[in-house]
Structure formats: structure tokens, C-alpha cells
Amino acid sequence: MVNRFIGALWHRLRGPLQWRVMWLAHATFMVGVTGVVRDDEGRVLLLHHRLWRKDTPWGLPTGYARRGETFEQTVVREVKEETNLDVTPGPLVRLTSGYRLRAEAAYEARLSGGTLRLDPREILDAGWYAPDQLPEGLIASHRELILGKTPVARQ
Template sequence: MRTVARIWHRIGGPLQWRLLWLANPKFMVGVTGVVRDADGNVLLLRHRMWREDRPWGLPTGYAKKGETFQETVVREVREETGLDVRVGELVRLTSGYRLRAEVAYEARLAGGALEVDPFEVLEARWFAPGELPEGLQESHRSLIRSRSG
């Protein structure tokens, strides 16, 4: 073991990082924004690419290389809806679904005009937390309810 440790220390940072990168699984990170307006209503999207029986969900997307998860929330909300948000606290961090981690943040509406990206989104609406639509992803329903009132 000492020999391995000596070799490890000699090869230096960049090569160490490359070896670690090669030896470990790669993860996609799904990032979700629980976006609320000033009245506490939550922004939900009817997603074109999701299952027909569960099309409703929060703004969600994958983090890009070099992007913070908070930046992902801002980007995804803007791309999907045209709205600007201020990202708040981390509300969920989970892993275990294949090679994907899931991150969710609270976010507040900061401006912009609602205009959906028709490629990804069929409809965007604000809902009171007690009046969520049928066909809402259960994991998103629990995120909304756990953070309401």
C-alpha cells in the first residue's frame, strides 16, 4: 500500500483527477425549480416529452458542464417559460436512479413574460398548492406540498 500511495502522490493533480474520472461512474444531474409567485402559487408545466398520463411537473432539466445547479434552475425556467427567477434554498438532493442525481431548489418569480417553449412545453400555469392538477408527477407533488405553508 505504501508503494501505491507514493506513486499516487508523485503523479500529481491533473493525472490523479483523470484517473479518478476514468475509474468512477458518470452522473447526469436533473435539476428542478419549485417556482412560486408572490401569492405562493406554484408554476407547473405540461411537458410534451413526458408520459401522457403524467405530463404535469415543475420546470426541470439537466445541469450542463461547468454550470452550478442554481444556474441550471435559472436557465431551465427561462428556456421553458421566458420567466426570470431568484433561486432560494436547496430542498431536495437524491440519487440512486440509475446514473442520475436529482436536485431541487425553491425559486421565486423575479420577472419576465410567460411564453412557453413549444418544443418542450405544451402549457404553463400557476396553481395554488392545494389545487394541483391530475397528472402531476408524484415526486413534484410531494416537493410542492412539503414546502407549502
Template sequence: MKRLIARLWRGIRGPVQWRLLYLSQAKFIVGVTGVVRDVDGNVLLLRHRFWPEKRPWGLPTGGAKRGETFQQTVVREVREETGLEVRVGELVLVRSGFRLRVEIAYAATYTGGGTMRLNAMEILEARWCAPDDLPEGLLESHRQLIESR
């Protein structure tokens, strides 16, 4: 029976195989976070409009879009939320998140971009913080990411 299934699988190559894989596998949202630091080691933190009032502070974060790498997601999210430019470094976290979410985090370095321009729809405030002087209301998982780097 296993040989027959393997023979059938090899025989349906291409789009049909991909469609069957797509239909049979779990679907996830991929949240990507950037642990962005400046040359002095300060970390970029944002007060997010749509996050819970008691935990509004966090790192630049957003959902990966179809067709972009996770590194490109970090660059895009930081640019969209702050107007700043970053260079993405090493992968620092991959884990299953809440329900159907996969969480990815990368270290990143601020490279410029002029003055900060916040996306007022999503971000209420941004600040560079020393790792030993993080604000109250910082998402605990983001605090752990900062402290682990």
C-alpha cells in the same frame, strides 16, 4: 502496500490524477428542478411534451450543463421553458434518481420576465397553481416537493 499506493498517488498530481479519478468513478446525469413560487405562494407547473401522457405535469426541470452551477441550471431552464426570470433559494432535495441520474431541487421565486413565452418544443402548457389545487397527472415526486415546502 498502502503506503506505496499513497506515495504513487501523491506523485502523479494534476491532470493524470484527475483522469484516473474520472475513469474510475461512476458517471451521472444531474437533473435539476425548480420549485418556483410567485408572491402569493402559487407554484409554476408545466405540461411537458415528452413526459408520459398520464403524468405530463411537473415543475421546471432540466439537465445541468458542464460548467454551470445547479442554481444556474434552474435559472436557465425556467427561462428556456417559459421566458420567466427567477431567483434561486435554498436547496430542498439531493437524491439518487432513476439509474444513472442524480436529482437536485431548489426553491425559487418568480421575479419577473414579462409575459410567459413557452418553448413549444418542450412545453405544451404552463400555469400557476395553488398548492392545494394541483392538476391530475402531476409527477408524484414533484407533488411531494411542492407539499413539503
């Protein structure tokens, strides 16, 4: 009897109200999105991030997805904001969860245009690196992404 009542009530809620109930009842996460940006020579774009730890300041372009934005759109936007470069997103190469309030997605991306101009609020330096000549101070998980040593889905 109770289950029938709950089922009938659920069907009457419809659309936006159902989504609101689901949102309140489940975990809400921020999603960090990383782009493994490569040029035509196979080099990868690495950034010296101003706000990252002093011992691991180098990493790939990364940022948080905005509400209503696909993760591929996040890669394009973040690379543009941080470097003024244009990229075309490729396949998903990593999806991780298990953090308190954060999930992470990483995509391959291909340089498609633009002129390098750094956002000095976030980025101190940038460079194109061959996968076998990565700089010291590169965050370990980004080294794994560059070298293809990470499964697509991981917890």
C-alpha cells in the same frame, strides 16, 4: 511497500491527471435539477411537458445540469429556456440518488421577472397553481415537493 509506492505515485500525478483517474474509477451521473418556482402569492409554476408520459404530463421546470454549471445555475437556465421567466434560486429541498445513471436535486426558486413565453419544443402549456388546487396528471414526486412532503436527502 506497495502502499507506499501507490501513495508516492498518486502524489506525483497531481491535479488534472488525478481528477481523470478518479473520474475513470468512479460512477458518472447525469444530474436532473428541478425548480419549485413560486410567485409572490405563493402559487407554483407548473408546466405541461411535451415529452413526458401521457398520464403525468404536468410538472415543475426541470432539466439536466451542464458540465461546469452549478445546480442553482441549472434552475435559472432551465426556467429561462422553458418559460422565458427569471428566477432567483433558493434552498435545496431534495437530493436523491439510487437511479442507474442519474441523481436529482430540487431547489425552491422565486419568480423575479420576465414575461411568460413557452418553448413549444418542450412545453405545451403552463400555469400558476395554488398548492391546494394542483392539476390532474401532476407527477407524484413534484406534488410532494410543492407540498413540502419530502426530506432534503432521500434514497
